[in-house]
Amino acid sequence: MAKNRITELFNVKYPLIQAGMIWASGWKLASAVSNAGGLGIIGSGSMYPEVLSEHIRKCKKATDKPFAVNVPMLYPEIDKIMEIIIKEGVEIVFTSAGNPKIWTKHLQEHGIKVVHVVSSVKFALKSEEAGVDAVVAEGFEAGGHNGRDETTTFTLIPMVKEKLSIPLIAAGGIATGRGMLAAMVLGADAVQVGSRFVATPEASSHKNFKEMVVKAQEGDTVLTLKELAPVRLLKNKFYEEIQDLYSKGPTKEDLIKLLGRARAKKGMFEGDLDEGELEIGQISGLIHEIKPAAEIVNEMISEFEKAKAQVAEL
Incomplete structure (x- = not known):
């Protein structure tokens, strides 16, 4: 797979990112995805500051590849969370559910790349204005907390792409290599996958x-x-x-x-x-078995390449 803006920004093999999901995304899942060539993310939204610190340290022991931390900006002790992220030397942060202006510059001053998650063109542009390094545009198919406008991924990605100049990551309803290819054809530089990685042995959910x-x-x-x-x-x-x-x-x-x-x-x-x-x-209607995260990454990339070749024949 050829390098692009996202693989170069994060220094990863594949433009495939595991979402930082509450109660599912601990160090085991993040390190497994990163080791497989994607970008794993520790979801801090369900963690006390000291718990996050422990997960970051364990993740560093489990992988020598890049990984990120997701921070919902509504988190009550966000100052402590950001302090830990900087202290522990995390290199990539995904922020969500709040104003990206508050923390972006501060994190970047400490050498951290910042990505913000949005559900609309309006907030994608506000994120770009705030100086983020990339944006995740998430359609309302996604699980968990979502946009009020109910804009689907298939519609949202090309609309954001039309206005945005920084790298774009597509999220919402993507769990296969074909879905990944479709999102990238619509203008995404990478995809963020959540639900598919819940059904893995490494996910911390029940x-x-x-x-x-x-x-x-x-x-x-x-x-x-x-x-x-x-x-x-x-x-x-x-x-x-x-x-x-x-x-x-x-x-x-x-x-x-x-x-x-x-x-x-x-x-x-x-x-x-x-x-x-x-x-x-x-x-989730397309997820039929629990399987290791690395297997999911490999299957998605293999299917992506196969689908790309099939499209070229059309």
């Missing part, structure tokens, strides 16, 4: 959750709770409770009370498939 992802069919996920922060979930007992509440015309406070605390941890990390929040993307 086995019950992984097995439910593998069993998921088309239509089993839904984007909900838009009044709080839009999130794509697998339908389960908790989702039915949300629907029941919506039928009564709830206030925002009613929704917050139902959501409660640690609902995502309960589902994805502790394996409570009834009461937990089970965040996963629409592409």
